[in-house]
Amino acid sequence: MPQSAAQLTAAEISRIAGVTRATVSNWRRRHPDFPAPVGGTDSSPAYDAEQVRNWLSRRGQLPRRTPREELRATLRTAGDEIGGPAVRLLPLLAALAGLDDSERARIAGSPEPRQWELLDRAMNEHLTESSGVRGPLPDEVPATVLRSLLECVAADGVLTALDVLTEVITEDPETGTTPTPRPLAELMVSLLAPGEERFPKSVFDPACGTGGLLLAAAEAGAAEVFGQDAHDPQVALSSVRLDLATSAERVIRAGDSLRADAFSRLRAGGVVCGPPYGVRDWGHEDVAYDPRWVYGLPPKSESELAWVQHCLAHLEPGGRAVLLLPPGVAERASGRRIRSQLVRSGALRAVIGLPPGVAVPSHLGLHLWLLAAPDPEHREVAPVLFLQPPAEETAPPADSSGEQRASGRAALSWEALRERVLPAWRDFLADPEGFEAVPGVACARPAVDVLDENVDLTPRRQVHTGAGAVDPARRHERVLRSWQQLHRAGTELLDSLDGPEWRSAGSEPVAWQSATVADLLRGGALELHRISTSGAAEETAGAEVAWRVLTSADVWEYAAPSGATGQPSSEAVEIAEGDVILPDTLKGLRRVPVRVATAEDGGALLGRQLYLLRPDPERFDAWFLAGFLGSEENTHSATTGSSILRLDAKRLRVPLVPPERQHGYGDAFRRLHAMRESARAVDRIAAEALRETTAGLTEGALLPSSDDSETESDVQSR
Template identity: 50%
Template sequence: MSKSSAQVTAAEISRLAGVTRATVSNWRRRHPDFPTPAGGTETSPAYDLAEVRSWLAARGQLPEGSPADELRNFLREGTVPALRLLPLVSSLAKLDAQQLERLAAAPDLPRAFSGAVGEYLPSVPGEDPQDVASFPTRALQSVLECVAEESPAVAVDVLAEHLGEDLAAGAYSTPQPLADLMVALVLRTPSRVLDPACGAGGLLSAAARVGARNLYGQEVLVSQAALASVRAKMASVEADASVEVGDSLRADAFAGLKVDAVLCNPPYGVREWGHDELAYDPRWEYGLPPKSESELAWVQHCLAHLEPGGLAVVLMPPGTAERASGRRIRTELVRRGALRGVIALPPGAAPPLHIGLHLWLLASPDPAKPEPQPVLFVDASDSGRSGRSTGSRALDWPTLSEQVVDLWRQFSSGPESFEPQPGLARSQSVVDLLDQSVDLTPARHVRAAVATADPDRQDAVVRELRSGLGQASSALVELSGGAPWPPAGAGALTWRTATVADLLRGGAVSMRRASAARGVSDESEEEGNHEVLSLRDVRAGERASSSLRENPLTEHVQLQSGDVVIPETLNGEKAPTARVVDDGDAGVLLGRRLYLLRPDPERLDPWFLAGFLSAEENIYGATTGTSIVRLDVKRLRVPLLPLEQQRNYGKAFKHLHEMRAAARAAAQLADKTVRELAMGLTSGALLPPEAGPASS
């Protein structure tokens, strides 16, 4: 065997075959003809990809590969590095569907590529302009099929999996909902945006989507900088993105540049950030950051690039708001009016998921206002939560974002007249903040505010919540009862299964997807108000909350009763719950990043299909990616059962769906009831049970 042959691990074999890792382990033990290891280690062996594919195909265990899978297989061979292929994707992303179709049908693909995207590809960090003719035909074909049949974003994600550079310690990607929130806090469409620690380009892409035209980014890792450049240009064809490789603190690639918005998610807890060599740097206008406070170096770097009237939104760890080592710089930021607000986010908003991070809002001090204005504190650490989980999936991002942006907008329009909202938001004067510790933790200022309690109002709120909780609890108890769920026998049942790809070929089910339209929607007023079922709606189990005007689509796919909808991305979920469309959803349009499966009612029961598609062991074998986990729905497996048996299982899965919905409603009401009762007691509005009226 050649040393250059592609090799795969057991985990990769499980994804290739659409099975669990335990199944691959069983194959290795039980089948003497299973391929022998060709590399790796004793504890983590690697196998020749060609031999594995041949063995799986002989046993009928090799599902039809998606274009993304074929691109991964090509990358495993190592003939062309993933970094070289990135400019191909960005060039193809500019073509429409008809142009891509003509390109795929061309007999001489390299020549057709040169005619469609130009003889030379644009450069990206780490790669100079390349001649299209220098690429093997298979490389061009693999990328083209993935872009045309999946999407440019999927192709970039596949290439990102193979770039091979580890993230720096303390550096994390910015989830898209958080990136969108950070951009929205600018309160206007910025013309020039800088991200000095841009990573793979999440914040720059978010800025491009809202109309920012001049984007500047710097990133220390070459592969991440290349991804940022490509993703920013794909987010808007009109954006001019300049991404440089390097350490922004030690070697600022944009020294002297002034922008109207800086967005930054800097690395946390980095001690070797250049403290000694940068001791006399002019950026430390508010004080030399201690060696243990690299985050305060990033804050001042962002401020140094702001033009008057500009805003910096920086994602910060909560410790920076109160550590003693940073007190002097925090004092100067507050005293001189550079710090305008601090927003505490819920745990799970961004990695690390167990910590509630902060957003610092900063502006260049206005010389025309010698007296510093108040600082806004928002404690949204419990906002937007739809369950106990700390994952991003448990957050109601639209509600959270709308609440935070609205509070910031109110404060910005009149800091002195801002009305506090008990338990949520409060402005503090500079005099009140400059105490011994200069603690900028929002909870310390927001929750300590004294609010006048209204006993009658509190009593009415609690009575309504307790009544609703009683009804929800009764519904849950009723659903939890009923006939027992009997064991299957001495051993678990096993079935013959088919992949969704097999069902599609056999006509038992059809599949549809919708993609976002490029540019501004030209829908009429009536069409623009048409409801769209979004990814968030499916995850939250809610009715359609979006519209065609907010989310223009290239194709309008209307939902029908009995359709099954499942998310394309997991976003941290172990097993996303497939949704069966009912009469309340019928007529609504399918949103992007969702799969729609339309089963033949004479061959497949929709609830049976949705239940087995949502099984965790099924999902594990059909996902790819790390930070963004994508589901290849064609690799999901469904048991082959008679329709009558399917309907029996379908009734059970529908019952579980109703039980889950009732439990979610009861949990939310219980949490609200406990909070209001506790608030009533501590504010003096309510008395303990069986206690008589008391005097103050």
């Protein structure tokens, strides 16, 4: 099917040319030869991508890009579908991988008809059925896309081009799903054979997606990998990734693994899977009498427990399975009977709680379920391991004061997570009955203790009820540390209050002439940026190489950029130090947070529901601007709506004060900001000190002060 002409919005043109959208508007008005709109609307016209590129090139406005960047940009503007052209390139890339450098150079240097003749011959010689798709026809791949692919392969290699195709395919909601972050895939695969154990010869993933788990398994030593996925683009992508990156035998099939199992007779040494969550239409009625439901027919609302049993059905005797599941599976009442049977049979060996941020959805602490094929000859049911690594172990290192940064969600330390999880799993397998509990972190609970009324398998609850007594010395040390941190934070707050006294303006307040942000934009004193919902960078947790994203929640919580995206969109705005950022939606009558971007914020991308104002440093002090923009009278007079209050940044007013006078106000607003940050740190650390101390007193690890009637010796003598 021929491709529709690619179109660009003004925002996308500004991104390509490295200019502001206002500059693009000026080009449209001032240059009669600027391409005419070919689509869109009157307020948001769209332009033919090829015409725009030619116009920019003639004027020297088209920045030079690396072949990798050129391929990525070309794919994103190659038609109405984002990932479609990338999927069609996969067979070409697989064929190019089978050629040597001279043959690739020959194809790249040939005219287009000859290129297709050589590519067709290469596909016939090098493609196999496992590639998942047929080779494309010439009219299915635009000439610009083909040229970009060949140049990228010639300059950077096949694997680099594959990385670009993977990025584009997975960011398309029609063709892609969120891939498993590589560190998580490596952790899951490591759990199949921890320590010195021999790695399984065969590994199966029934919902393989882009093939990340199978690739990690092949790299860990699997000789055979098998995968199935319901989405054809994912099958094609995972097939080519495995073909190019590993020598393991691989078979990837298309289809819904629950409804139409393509490997019904396969029994693998290991199964790894991150199944889709919360799917109600998973085939409950179609496969109600399937022999896989050894532990009970999964309710319609428990698709995850269907995947658990599906994975168990594909294990050979002695094999293990590792599944990534949402936390609700461990506690929902509808799955209680199946959870009970999994524990009674010995199929469930461990449940590991992961910190938020390891994978999408990033706000949830997902679980790893570790299962094994039950041994029918072994009637005794082994205990179940529960592990919940403490949040502080997976946080970034503390600063010189012993405190972690007060703002922002902690970055994840994969190394610390592996060091906690793998040794505990290895020790448990060596001696399940004799596993030594770590209070509040890990315990091995007998099946009879787990099989209560709820059969709640949530690690956090189990380790707090089954790990035995806490260590008083360790609790005491943590309490002392928290109170020391609180004392330092309180001292910093008091220090922030020292400074010049505020002076009265006299009998009358100072009055200024003011201008709206809209006026200042027209005068060039400010730039205003805002990301549309469709153009915002998608947040993906645990991306191997990611751009940070400042989210609306970060601004309201005064936190560091916590979002991430594998690749920015064409409309993305990179934050620079000194930018002024504020939300577009008010939360009731709360004071609107206005943020001046720091060096730490610099380089992050602007998220959804945020305004970014970039002042001309010769005309505005950033702190002066932020202070007046954020005044309650100013923000509430610039809102619209009743139930949802939206801020119109262009209606905000700014005093017209000479730059030399702005600096005094800017310094004052900066001091107020520092005081506010110190107060927040005190509040956060005080809450932690209260939690630690209360826990120590109530669990018996701490005693009240020595003047109390009960002494430590009295307690010990009882």
